[in-house]
Amino acid sequence: MQRxxxxxxxxxxxxxxxxMYWDEFLWGAAWLYYATGKSSYLQLATTPVLAxxxxxxxxxxxxxxxxxxNKLPGAQVLLTHLRLFLSPGYPSEEMLSTFHRQTNIIMxxxxxxxxxxxxxxxxxxxxxxKMSRTPPPLFCHLNHGRVHGRPQPLQYVVMLHSWLHFTVxxxxxxxxxxxxVVPITSQLITCATLPRHRCSFILFALIDYILGKNPRKMSYxxxxxxxxxxxxHHRGTSxxxxxxxxxxKGGWKWRDSKxxxxxxxxxxxxxxxxxxxxxxxxxxxxxxxxxALAGNAGxxxxxxxxxxxxxxxxxxxxxxxxxxxxxxxSPPPAPxxx
Numbered sequence: 001m002q003r004x005x006x007x008x009x010x011x012x013x014x015x016x017x018x019x020m021y022w023d024e025f026l027w028g029a030a031w032l033y034y035a036t037g038k039s040s041y042l043q044l045a046t047t048p049v050l051a052x053x054x055x056x057x058x059x060x061x062x063x064x065x066x067x068x069x070n071k072l073p074g075a076q077v078l079l080t081h082l083r084l085f086l087s088p089g090y091p092s093e094e095m096l097s098t099f100h101r102q103t104n105i106i107m108x109x110x111x112x113x114x115x116x117x118x119x120x121x122x123x124x125x126x127x128x129x130k131m132s133r134t135p136p137p138l139f140c141h142l143n144h145g146r147v148h149g150r151p152q153p154l155q156y157v158v159m160l161h162s163w164l165h166f167t168v169x170x171x172x173x174x175x176x177x178x179x180x181v182v183p184i185t186s187q188l189i190t191c192a193t194l195p196r197h198r199c200s201f202i203l204f205a206l207i208d209y210i211l212g213k214n215p216r217k218m219s220y221x222x223x224x225x226x227x228x229x230x231x232x233h234h235r236g237t238s239x240x241x242x243x244x245x246x247x248x249k250g251g252w253k254w255r256d257s258k259x260x261x262x263x264x265x266x267x268x269x270x271x272x273x274x275x276x277x278x279x280x281x282x283x284x285x286x287x288x289x290x291x292a293l294a295g296n297a298g299x300x301x302x303x304x305x306x307x308x309x310x311x312x313x314x315x316x317x318x319x320x321x322x323x324x325x326x327x328x329x330s331p332p333p334a335p336x337x338x
Contacts, residue, residue: 223266
């Protein structure tokens with residue numbers, strides 16, 4: 001691995017400046033262990049000094065928010081997954097158990113009313129949850145400091161779902177939705193005591209907001225419903241299909257046009273509203289109208305999680321297919337004799 005910030009000395013620093021590289025170092029080590037099964041990557045990922053440099057023992061507005069500039073929470077979840085299902089033990093157990101505890105704190109803060117985290121932008125999301133007798137949860141950390149060019153909150157609403165569906169944490173809410181109890185859930189999240197109807201209510205309320213149950217009655221998924229953004233900040237959807245080639249600068253006249261996009265980028269989720277549920281459908285203002293793969297990836301995972309058959313389980317072992325077995329395989333049973 002080459003240590004260093006990817007944005008150093010490049011134009012990327014203007015838009016996606018990296019504040020450090022240690023979190024990517026930890027994130028990369030975890031994934032490379034999963035991909036190759038080489039124990040050297042696990043040793044690196046569970047090195048206390050690396051975790052310290054990545055901010056695992058610090059606090060602040062960014063802690064627990066998985067984003068392009070903070071891969072630490074993702075690494076913590078990946079390594080917690082490893083501890084729960086493969087239990088590698090010594091010498092990595094000490095750091096794995098630390099990551100496990102940290103993941104527990106992060107997920108509890110998403111689900112419950114923890115005062116350490118502030119309300120999200122798009123406050124009506126939480127108004128939708130007030131129909132329940134229990135207080136609305138602070139379900140997503142959207143007021144963090146690393147979102148450049150606010151508001152852009154919706155990718156963080158669904159980011160949690162993408163975590164949940166992609167990792168073992170999804171077991172907590174999906175098992176809850178299925179009305180079943182599995183011991184691994186309580187091992188992962190000690191605060192996971194939400195009843196089934198509450199889990200379902202929370203998940204659907206968040207997606208309902210994105211699809212139109214909000215003060216503007218606007219679907220933030222392009223092409224869904226009758227009222228959705230018509231000035232999406234996307235080159236392909238904003239330039240006429242007239243077989244004329246335009247340079248990058250030549251395309252600016254389309255960016256600055258007041259007319260609706262001539263092409264509809266169906267299914268794209270735009271950046272989203274501000275903290276007061278306000279939204280400006282202006283192509284030049286990417287803070288509101290910019291679609292992103294990061295957001296849509298989480299949206300798809302959330303929709304799959306909510307629409308799937310509750311009887312279908314999650315294959316939690318495929319991710320370990322390249323990992324060498326931690327312990328010898330049990331011998332086959334002795335031949336049966338009547």
